[in-house]
Amino acid sequence: MTVREALVIGTSAYEDSRLARLRSPGLDAMELSGVLSDPDVGGYAVRPVIDQPAHIVRREIERFFIHRKPNDQLLLYLSCHGIKDSKLQLHFAAADTDRDLLDSTSVAASFVNGQLIRCASRKVLVLLDCCYSGAFRPGGAKSADTSVHLLEEFKDTGVAVITATDALQPAWEGDGPATGNGEGQLSVFTAAAVEGLRSGRADRDGDGWISVDDLYGHVREEMLTRDARQNPLRWILGGQGDLKIARRATAGSAPQPLPRPLPALGSPAVEILAGISSAATPLKRTLGPVPRRVLLSDPHGTPYSSTDTREIVAALPAGRGHAALGVGLVRDLVADQYGRSQDGTVTAVVLFDALVRALQPALARGTHPTVLNHTVSALLGLARETLLLAGGRPGNSGEAEVLRAVAPEAPEQADPELTSSVVRAVLGAGPENLVTIEPSAGFGITSRVSAACVLRDGHLSPYLATDELTGLVVLRDAAVLVSEVPISSADDGRAAVEMQDRRPLVLVAPSFGEDALAVLAEHSLTGGPPCMAVPLPASSAGWRETQCKILSLFTTASVFTRTTEIRTLGTSFFGSARRVIATDRTVALVDGGGAADRYAAHVQRFRDPLRGDWPPETVDRFVLAGTVCDLFVGGTDEGAVRERRALVRRAVRRGQAALSGGVLPGEAAALAALAHWTAPVDGAEQDGVGAALREAFSQPLWALAENHGDPDPGAVIARIRSDWPEVTYEALRTRVVPAEEAGVWVPAAYTSVMLEAVESAVTAYLSLV
Structure with a gap:
């Protein structure tokens, strides 16, 4: 399904005193988020990111x-200082x-450019409200410098770019309309x-839609009218000028008056919370092994019921005013958590709602949202x-824990064959977690x-993932090029691609340049066979030569050493692998073209001298040895196979997480115990914020x-706080029971990533208030 999503980034406050604090970006981001998320205007799912490192x-x-489709419509907005090195x-x-220290502490435009190149969507708009710091200008100039060369930074990406200034101008604050909350004004460009967008006046051709061309024309005209001393620029890189970014509420009607100022900050905070709670309340019903169903209505008014979290949040009313932002935050959280682990979405929403409620007294007292955000993050x-x-804990991440994580909580869902097969597969694949289904x-x-x-060391081609949740990539009958030297230039990448233009291609080298990666990405995303860049594990030059020799024996590839150019190599220089199975952390070549016995003997020759000095996993890393486990799932018909494969896939993920990080006796019980287990947060205890937040964990x-x-x-919560993890809560029997008797185990890593998703959601909420 096509999506409309916006990422809105604003940075007002800076730790470096040489970067002046800006009034506008936080306000810019809040106002733009509001109009973009309005279902009658932008209809975007908006993710605000405010004042983040x-x-x-x-x-x-x-x-x-990442993981986009060609028709996904995306909007990226940046409001901050811009700096040239x-x-x-x-x-x-x-x-x-x-x-x-710009390389390590800023966001390089080349990094953004790289993400755009790799993105499969061809409906992308980038709005940049920034220039360069280093000069002060009267009247509220953000910063100043001598040139803007954004076209160079965003070339060949197939996106539309609109910038706030031309090559010689700063971006100005202070001339936009007041927000009405006493905090300042929007920047001229964003205002x-x-x-x-909000009034519909940007619909210059009166067709009921606001295109990139429409918006640029309106912004440019408004800035000239206001004598803003700025001349915005636009680049259409890939024919996206007619891209529809918003709708006009009433096509062809007279322009609407300018919006009234926003009310005081306290009111939006409460309204957004109301939207969060309105979405969280029905979802709470579905928490547990026997979820209660939620009554819904389809677009025609026909009632139906569901326990599926994503289906429920999609069917919820969008809300009105600021409450719509709260509903949107819940929808974003569900999507984020589902993408991370597929489990724990309802727990995440309930905890998010509780944490935001716990923050209300401090917000009412005037505590700054940024201060509260630091407290929540800590x-x-x-x-x-x-x-x-x-x-x-010692002994808590072995076979028994994998079994606990894989087995379903409800006895009627038990599938002994599935459970035993998954446990064997996870343990057989080992720490690399390379299991195919x-x-x-x-x-x-x-x-x-x-x-x-x-x-x-994983791979550098995330756009190839065929499984969105795990990042799994499977290539079949792949050509393999092994290089002992870096592959840096576009010419090298292009030559390798052209030589193997009908087969998947895997390039293995010590490192890759951005230009070479861009060629591989372009080839993969424009209809060519997939091309994967795989870095050799970091090692000395001597070990690098050994690893290349091992790869050569396994695949029959010759080793490229830069004594010639890649374009002069013949196809016989390449090796092969019947399958390549990869995650973001590991790449496995299976059934290479070389003789298996020669390869095994060579690996053993290098493994034996290391065994006395290094742990087995370190030795295997150096000699590139490992295993892959394949699970083959059958059934009575295609639908049955598809359904059972989904169950196996979920069980495998849980087992892998348990093997790597252990298990917890009950996620809800573990969270409730945190009120007792977590230490006070510095600077948050004197006004009760820390205690209120810890209470929300229950x-x-x-x-x-x-x-x-x-x-x-x-009483349940009191007992859990006192005795967890020796006991936990078993909802099926509504009893606190010894942990060893319960069937409610969850991988600790799952709960950890759920808390990360909740933290992001709280940050997004606080950025809006």
């Missing part, structure tokens, strides 16, 4: 553009940017864009650390473990107990 911003940008390369400033960080330590023409589940040549367990008819959820 560079690594968070980079992660959000990469996550935003000594090589005149553009960087976007983040909250922790250090002007002396013109928001007003044009507390959730402690929570993750505590639970991962609990899950990783294939359809079978027979019945039942069978398995096969194969030796593989395994590279443990709400998922309270909802779980209520859903299953427990007469005293308070």
Whole structure:
């Protein structure tokens, strides 16, 4: 299904005193988020990212553009300082940017460009409200510098780019309309864009839609009218000028008046919370092994019921005003958590709602949202650390724990064949977690473990993932090029691609340049066979030569050493692998073209001298040894096979997470215990914020107990806080029981990533208030 999503990034406050604080970006982001998320205007699912450090911003940008489809409509907005380094390369400033350390503390435009190149969508709009710092200008100039060369940074991406200034101008604050909350004004550029979208005046051709061309024309005209001393620029890179980015509420009607100022900050905070709670309340009913159904209505008014979290949030009313933002935050959280682990979505929503409620007294007292965000982040960080330590207790991540994670909580869902097959597969595949799930023409589940040549630094081609949740990539009958030297240039990448233009291609080298990666991505995303870039594990030059020799024996590839050019090589220079199975952390070559016995003997020759000095996993990393397990799932018909494969896939993920990080006796119980286990948060205890937040951790367990008819959820929580992890709560019997007797085990890693998703949602909420 086609999606419309926007990532709105604004940075006002900077740790580096040489970067002046900006009034506008936070306000810009809030106002633009509001109009973009309005279902009558933009209809985007908006993710705001406000005043975050560079690594968070980079992660959000990469996550935003990855795993996209060609018709997905995306909008990226950046409002911040822009800085050029000594090589005149553009960087976007983040909250922790250090002007002396731009590569590691900023978001390089080349990084954004790389994400755009790799993104499969061809309906992308980038709005940049930034320039360069280093000069002060009267009247509220953000910053100043001598040139803007954004076209160079965003070339060949197939996107539309609109910038706030031309090559010689700063971007200005202070001339936009006041927000009405006493905090300041929008920047000139963003104010013109928001007003044009909200009022419909940007629909210059009167067709009821606001295109990229429409918006640019309106913004440029408004800025000239206001004598803003800015001349916005536009680049259409891939024919996207007619891309429809918003609708006009009433096509062809007279322009609407400018919007009234926003009310005081307290009112939006409460309204957004109301939207969050309105979405969380029906979802709470579905928490637990026997979920209660939620009554819904289809677009024609026909009633139906569901326990599917994603189906429920999609059917919820969007809400009105600021409440719509709250509903949107819940929908985003469900999508985020489902993408992370497929489990724990309802727990995440209930906890999110409880945490936001716990923040209300502090917000009412005037505590700054940024201060509260630091408190929440610190507390959730402690929570993750505590639970991962609990899950990783000695002896808590072996066969028994994998079995606990895989077995279903409800006895009627038990499938002994599935459980035993998955446990064998997860343990057989080992820490690399390379398990594939294939359809079978027979019945039942069978398995096969194969030796593989395994590279443990992942790959650099995330756009190839065929399984969105795991990032799994499977290539068949792939050509393999092994290089002892870096592959850096576009010419090298193009030559390799052209020589193997009908087969999947795997390039293995010590490192890859951005230009070479761009060629591989372009070839893969424009209809050519997939091309994967795989870095050799970091090692000395001597070990690199050995690893290349191992790869050569396994695949029959000759080793490229730069004594000639790639374009002069023949196809016989390439090796082959019948299958290539990869995740973001590991790449395995299976059934190479070389003789298996020669390869095994060579690996053993290098493995033996290392065994006395290194752990087995370290030795295997150096000699590229590993295994892959294949599960073959059959059934009575195609539908049955598809359904059972989905169950196997979910069980495999849970088993893998348990093997790597251990298990917890009950997720809701583990969260409730955090009120007792987590230490006070510095600076948050004097006004009760820390205590209120820790209390919120009990709400998922309270909802779980209520859903299953427990007469005293308070007593349950008190017992869990006192005795967890030796005891846990079993909802099916509404009893606190010894942990060893319960069937409610969850991988600790699942709970950790759920808390990460909740933290992101709370940050998004606080950025709006």
